Every structure is written in structure tokens, then in C-alpha cells.
Amino acid sequence: MKTILEKNGANIRYKPVGQFEETRFEKIHNVIFSNSNQASIKVAEEIAALIRKKQEANKNCVLGLATGSSPIRVYEELVRMHKEDGLSFHNVITFNLDEYLPMEKDNRQSYWYFMHEHLFNHVDINPKNIHVPDGTVSSDKVIDYCISYDDKIKKNGGLDFQLLGIGRTGHVGFNEPGSHYNSGTRVITLDHITLVDAAPAFLGIDNVPRKAITMGIATVMSAKRIVLLGWGENKANILKKTIEGEISPQVPATYLQNHKNCTFVLDTGAGSQLTRNKTPWLVDESLEWTESLTSKAIVWLCDETNKSILSLTDKDYNDNGMSGLLTTEDSYDLNIKMFNKLQHTITGWPGGKPNADDSSRPERAEPARKRVIIFSPHPDDDVISMGGTFDRLIEQGHDVHVVYQTSGNIAVSDTDALRYAEISKRIGPTDEAQKIIDCIKDKSDSSFDSLEVRKLKGNIRRGESYAAVRYLGLEDSHVHFLDLPFYETGTIKKNNLSQKDIEIVKSIITEIKPHQIYAAGDLADPHGTHKVCLDAIFESLDRLKAESYMDDCWVWLYRGAWHEWDVDEIEMAVPMSPSQVLKKRYAIFCHQSQKDGVMFQGDDSREFWMRAEERNKNTAERYRALGLSHYAAMEAFVRYKF
Structure with missing residues (x-):
């Protein structure tokens, strides 16, 4: 008899079962929620219940903890419970899964720093009960250190609960492909894909440590209870392999199939490739x-x-x-x-075809000239994701406005910023230009950009944006930069969406009163900015829906450099001719700081224009294979009904 968690309405509860099988394909119990926020709260509630149960028995609660983006909302909810509901951590002992090697504790990329920033600094845990692998341990002592780490876990009674995330290689902790079932805490060399995924946080793959200390598979499997978190479409394929595939050291997470009390908690995107969903x-x-x-x-x-x-x-x-x-x-x-x-999804008139029967068209014929807002989370998503449609809307006489929601400053390398600062100084020597040059040259690997450097990087992105939309024929007066506050932290970690962010987005919608809104629905963005920007739009639309002009406003979602809509989802497909494909490419080229080794490459080493062209070509090819007309390329959209 083993114990699993099952979804029961809005709750998760324990349910004993003899043998669990969600479907004949699945080998690990999993629960899918509509969003990661709801799921994270439920996981935090389970952890809190365990802590309180142990307190009632006058026992310690030993938690194995994970880092990365997946558990952040869980930690936020635990902090809230501590501050508002009286949840105490006085009996909690924690052991973190892993740490980069070498890595100083005070480096903002260290997992020691991460855990204190997101959890430990905000609760009443005894600092002596916190255990994070030491990233400064010397090579001649690291083997003994790893053995002692496992010994400490055993001496404290073992892990009562282990929280996990999953990497795209199928790693848990830093147990990369090839890890043995019996492995204990040890030093491991990180897989290239893991390095790529970590690169944004380190502002480039060259800055990512190549090694790490990690709990081993056997250490993780010794936990009495395991919950693995999986969010977003970019984790869907590896989760399918883990849940439905055979146990293999090449996908270390599959070892969890043998655990007697393990649940994967997923959102809809992460669970989308499971057979019962796909x-x-x-x-x-x-x-x-x-x-x-x-x-x-x-x-x-x-x-x-x-x-x-x-x-x-x-x-x-x-x-x-x-x-x-x-x-x-x-x-x-x-x-x-x-x-x-x-x-009927195919149209060369994304703004609607005037004086035409629109009963079988994706867009309305009237008004013939529409006011259009193209929201772009970063200063290049507009041309990368819908450059051909953007061009078509302008050519067909619509009143088009492009709205850049963030400055995109963190995506400009120090090398590019230094080049611009030095050019500025040569044109007109100023103290400000020299200050920026000094700030960049004196910057250490773990330091933040100064405000002046961030402004320069933001202005570089602005200049490139103007160049791109001017190339498409848009007037400068129709270009808007919101610089939403949630983004302006100077680091990869952004603030939560605030009322100020929402009011700024609401204001631009109110000003333009659009008939059409285009927004980025690509939630596989590796650093989450797209999701926050989309949430700001959705919340603004919800608050404005009572306004009369919103009755005639349609919202179309595009996808970016990471994924495309499935053909069955597409509600508007805009064909592009070969010449338009080239025009879109040249507009993307205007974003010079995002070419040739862009900082946030994701899991694809090609430049954005290459990805965009292949994606648009593949969409057109899929339509052709289904028996429809053949075009050089297509951009795809799904309508959002608010």
C-alpha cells in the first residue's frame, strides 16, 4: 500500500491506493492544475501541514529543498503563511539539493543566496538548521565533504519531504544523464543543455560554472515523500519521457517511477504532451x-x-x-x-478586408481602417513574431501603434554598451560617458549594472526598435515605450506584477482605444517576462471591459521565438510572400545587439531571424501537407476572448 496525492475539486488530499495508474501510459502519479500559482499554493499547504504535524509530535521536520524558478511561488506562500497564519519554522531542518562549484555564498547566483532571498531571511528558522552544499570547498576535501552531507541527513532522521524541479535533460538536482541509481552526494560536471538553461542568470554561458555539488539519486530517493514541480510548455517533452517512458540513466528523473510516495505537480503547459492530454x-x-x-x-x-x-x-x-x-x-x-x-483561417487581410463578406473570414470588414496596438514584451518581439503581419497592417492603411512593454536592457551585453559609450565620448566627451565607461570596466561578475549603464542599454534597444519600425514604414509618433517597473531591477529576477504596471498598460489602451490588440501569448519565454507582460494586458482588459469602445476590440495572440501554435489552434493565418519574408528578416536585423551570440539564446543556438523563418515556413508547410494552398511562410494567431 502506498500513499499518493490526488486532486479533489480545488483541493489535494492524501489517498491510499493499492496500485496507481492514471492511464495505461503513465508510471508516476501526477496532478495537473490550470496554472502554476494555484499548484504552488497547494504544495505549500502540504509542506505547512507536515511542519505542523511534526510540531504537534514535538519532532523536527526535515525538508529537502530545490532552487530555480519552479519553487519560488511555493516559498512565497510559505513566507506568507509564516507572516499571516503563524506558521513557525523553529523545528524545520533543511538540506538543499545542490550548489554550483566553485561558488561564493554572497554571489547572487549562489543557491545559498537564492534560498535566503526567497525563504530563509523571511521565516523563523534557526540558521544552524540550514544546510546548503558549500560551493567553496577545496578539491582535496570535496569527497569527504559530500559523504558528510549525506551523513548529516541520516543523523537527522532522513528527509521527510523532498521538493524537486526538473531540467530539460531530465535531471533532478544536478543529477545529469548517466547518473547511477545508487549515487550519493557528489561533484558532477554539468550537461551543455543545463549550462544553456542557466546562461541567462549568469548573463552568458561563459560565466556559468561547469561543475556542481549535488545530492545523488539514492539520497533523493531516500526521502519519505517527493513532490516534483513542472511548469510550462518547455518542460512538457521531458515530463512525458519521465512519466511515460522506461527507466533510464539517460533520463535520471525516471528513477522516481520506483518511489513509493512521489507526485508530479504540473500546470497545463507542462502536462500538455502526456498521452491523456495530447x-x-x-x-x-x-x-x-x-x-x-x-x-x-x-x-x-x-x-x-x-x-x-x-x-x-x-x-x-x-x-x-x-x-x-x-x-x-x-x-x-x-x-x-x-x-x-x-x-477560413487564411487571410491576407489581418485587419479585415474592406467591403467584403466577412462571414468566413477571421477578422471583421468594418471599420475598414482600424486602430491597432501591437504589444511587444521586449523591443524585438514585434518583428520577430509578427513582422509580416505588422508590415501588412501598415501597407493596408490601418492606424498601427507598437507598444514596447519593457526596456529590454538586461539583454544588451557589456561589450555592446561599452562600444556605444566610447563612441559617445569620442563624439562629445562628457563626464557622464566616462562614468558609464568606468562602471562597465569596473563591473565584477556578481555586480549589478548601475542606473546609468541600464539607461544606456535601454536606449540602445530603443534606437534599434525605431530603426526596425521605420524600415516597415511606421511613424515615430506611433511608437510607445512603457518601461514597466516590474522589469527594471537590473537583474534576471524581476519583481511581481504591480498595480503601477497595470495602470500603465491600461492607460495606453485607454489612449488609443484600439479595434485590434496583438499580444505575445508565448509563455515558454525562459525568463518569464512574456507571461508578466501578458498578465498585465489581461488584467487591464478585464478592468476596461465595461468601456464602450472595448465592445469592438478583438485581441489576437502571437507566439515568439520559442514555439508556434498547433495548427488546430490557429484562428488566423497570415501568408507571406518570399519578398515579405526577406523584409521581415531585415527588420529583425535592425536589432543589432540581439544578433551574433545573443545573451538569452534559450535552447536554440540559431539567431532569432533563423528561428522565425523556419517556424513561419513550417506553418505554411503544415497547411500544405493538410491539403490547403501552399505559401512561402505563414504567421499564426489565436483569438483571446475577454
């Missing part, structure tokens, strides 16, 4: 065939059979777990409906 008809033949699920299934079936929509047969449906679709309609009718649905 292809639920393979799991449940009695499911309800909604319109959206039908569309998803038919596109999938075309991929599986390598056929166009109109070529699918009854046998194709029956042979691939989709016989339930044929109970009310035959394949011919299903195919025609899906073909027409996709055909």
Missing part, C-alpha cells in the same frame, strides 16, 4: 468529442497517416482510436468541415 482518444474511447478536440484529432490523424484532410477514410479513423467520431458523421463530412475550418 491524444486522449488513445486513452478513453468514450470521451466527449468537442469541436476543439475533433480538430486536434483530425490534424493528428493526418500527421500519423501522412495524408491530407480530404484523403482520410473511415478506416483511418477506426484504426487510430477515433471510431467514436464516426458514430454521428462519416469521414467525408468530418473532412469537409475541418478543411473549410482551416481554409
Whole structure:
């Protein structure tokens, strides 16, 4: 008999079971929430309940803790419980999973610093009960140190609860591919993908330490209870491998399949590739065939059979777990409906075609000239993500405004900033230019940019933005820079969305009174800025929805350099000719500071213009493979109904 967590309405509760199997594909119990905030609160509630239970028994509570972006909201909720609900940490002993090597405690990239910033400095834990691997231990002492770390855990009664995240290599802690099931705490060399993922926090991959101290697989597996957090679409593929795949040292997280009390807590993006979500008809033949699920299934079936929509047969449906679709309609009718649905998403008139029948078009014909806001989280997302549509809207005479939500200053390298500062000094020597030069040259690896340097970097991004939109034919008066406060910390870590941020976004919407809003719906942004910017827009729209002009405002979501909408999700597809593809490329080229080794590369080493062109080409190719018209490239959008 083992114990699992199950979702029960809005709650999570323990439920003993004999043998757990969510579906025949899944080998680890998992709970999926609509968003990571809700999920994090539930996990924090479980930890708090365990702490209080131990207090009632006059025992210590030994927690294994993780770092990274995934557990931050859990720690925030624990801090809130301490301050508002009286949760005490006086009996809590903590052991962190890992630490970079070498790494000083006071370096803002250290996990010691992270844990104190997010949790320890805000609760009543005894400092003597805090254990974070020492990133300064010398090479001749590190083996003994690692052994002693495991011994301390055992002497304290073992881990009552272990909180985990998961890396894209499938690592837990820093147990990279190849880690042995019996491994204890040790030094490990980090995988290249792990280094790439850590690069933004270190302002470049060259600054990321190559080694780390990590709890081993055996140490993690010794915990009485394990909860692994997974947020966002960029974790979906590795989570599918972990939950549904075979146990393998090449995906170390799969070892958790053998733990008797382990739950993966996911949001919808992270769980999107699980079979029961991606292809639920393979799991449940009695499911309800909604319109959206039908569309998803038919596109999938075309991929599986390598056929166009109109070529699918009854046998194709029956042979691939989709016989339930044929109970009310035959394949011919299903195919025609899906073909027409996709055909009607294609338009060369993203602002609507004037004086035309718009009943089968994605956008309204009237008003013929629309006021349009293109929100861009960073100063280049507009041209990277929808440069062709941007160009088309201007050419077709719409009143287009581009709104850059953040300055993007942290994405400008010190090398670029120094070059601009030195050029400025040569043109007109000033004390301010020299101060900026000195600040950059004197900057250490762990120090923050000064305000003057941040302003220069922001102005570099502004200049590039003006160059790009002027190339597309937009007037300077239609370019707006919001410099939202949540972003202006000078570090990768941003502040939470504030009322001031929302009021700024609300104000620009109120000023322009748009008929169309375009916004970045790409929530796989590795440093979270897109999500905060989108939340600011959504909250502003919610507060403005009673205004009369909002009755005629439509919102279209685009995706950025990381992912594209699935074909079955697309509600507007804007074709681009070869010449427009080139025009978009040249507009992206105007963002010179983001070319040639950009600081926030993500998991793709290519430049943004290359990614964008391939993504747009692939979208067009998918439409062609489904039997529709063939274009050089397509930009895709989904409508958000507020």
C-alpha cells in the first residue's frame, strides 16, 4: 500500500491506493492544475501541514529543498503563511539539493543566496538548521565533504519531504544523464543543455560554472515523500519521457517511477504532451468529442497517416482510436468541415478586408481602417513574431501603434554598451560617458549594472526598435515605450506584477482605444517576462471591459521565438510572400545587439531571424501537407476572448 496525492475539486488530499495508474501510459502519479500559482499554493499547504504535524509530535521536520524558478511561488506562500497564519519554522531542518562549484555564498547566483532571498531571511528558522552544499570547498576535501552531507541527513532522521524541479535533460538536482541509481552526494560536471538553461542568470554561458555539488539519486530517493514541480510548455517533452517512458540513466528523473510516495505537480503547459492530454482518444474511447478536440484529432490523424484532410477514410479513423467520431458523421463530412475550418483561417487581410463578406473570414470588414496596438514584451518581439503581419497592417492603411512593454536592457551585453559609450565620448566627451565607461570596466561578475549603464542599454534597444519600425514604414509618433517597473531591477529576477504596471498598460489602451490588440501569448519565454507582460494586458482588459469602445476590440495572440501554435489552434493565418519574408528578416536585423551570440539564446543556438523563418515556413508547410494552398511562410494567431 502506498500513499499518493490526488486532486479533489480545488483541493489535494492524501489517498491510499493499492496500485496507481492514471492511464495505461503513465508510471508516476501526477496532478495537473490550470496554472502554476494555484499548484504552488497547494504544495505549500502540504509542506505547512507536515511542519505542523511534526510540531504537534514535538519532532523536527526535515525538508529537502530545490532552487530555480519552479519553487519560488511555493516559498512565497510559505513566507506568507509564516507572516499571516503563524506558521513557525523553529523545528524545520533543511538540506538543499545542490550548489554550483566553485561558488561564493554572497554571489547572487549562489543557491545559498537564492534560498535566503526567497525563504530563509523571511521565516523563523534557526540558521544552524540550514544546510546548503558549500560551493567553496577545496578539491582535496570535496569527497569527504559530500559523504558528510549525506551523513548529516541520516543523523537527522532522513528527509521527510523532498521538493524537486526538473531540467530539460531530465535531471533532478544536478543529477545529469548517466547518473547511477545508487549515487550519493557528489561533484558532477554539468550537461551543455543545463549550462544553456542557466546562461541567462549568469548573463552568458561563459560565466556559468561547469561543475556542481549535488545530492545523488539514492539520497533523493531516500526521502519519505517527493513532490516534483513542472511548469510550462518547455518542460512538457521531458515530463512525458519521465512519466511515460522506461527507466533510464539517460533520463535520471525516471528513477522516481520506483518511489513509493512521489507526485508530479504540473500546470497545463507542462502536462500538455502526456498521452491523456495530447491524444486522449488513445486513452478513453468514450470521451466527449468537442469541436476543439475533433480538430486536434483530425490534424493528428493526418500527421500519423501522412495524408491530407480530404484523403482520410473511415478506416483511418477506426484504426487510430477515433471510431467514436464516426458514430454521428462519416469521414467525408468530418473532412469537409475541418478543411473549410482551416481554409477560413487564411487571410491576407489581418485587419479585415474592406467591403467584403466577412462571414468566413477571421477578422471583421468594418471599420475598414482600424486602430491597432501591437504589444511587444521586449523591443524585438514585434518583428520577430509578427513582422509580416505588422508590415501588412501598415501597407493596408490601418492606424498601427507598437507598444514596447519593457526596456529590454538586461539583454544588451557589456561589450555592446561599452562600444556605444566610447563612441559617445569620442563624439562629445562628457563626464557622464566616462562614468558609464568606468562602471562597465569596473563591473565584477556578481555586480549589478548601475542606473546609468541600464539607461544606456535601454536606449540602445530603443534606437534599434525605431530603426526596425521605420524600415516597415511606421511613424515615430506611433511608437510607445512603457518601461514597466516590474522589469527594471537590473537583474534576471524581476519583481511581481504591480498595480503601477497595470495602470500603465491600461492607460495606453485607454489612449488609443484600439479595434485590434496583438499580444505575445508565448509563455515558454525562459525568463518569464512574456507571461508578466501578458498578465498585465489581461488584467487591464478585464478592468476596461465595461468601456464602450472595448465592445469592438478583438485581441489576437502571437507566439515568439520559442514555439508556434498547433495548427488546430490557429484562428488566423497570415501568408507571406518570399519578398515579405526577406523584409521581415531585415527588420529583425535592425536589432543589432540581439544578433551574433545573443545573451538569452534559450535552447536554440540559431539567431532569432533563423528561428522565425523556419517556424513561419513550417506553418505554411503544415497547411500544405493538410491539403490547403501552399505559401512561402505563414504567421499564426489565436483569438483571446475577454
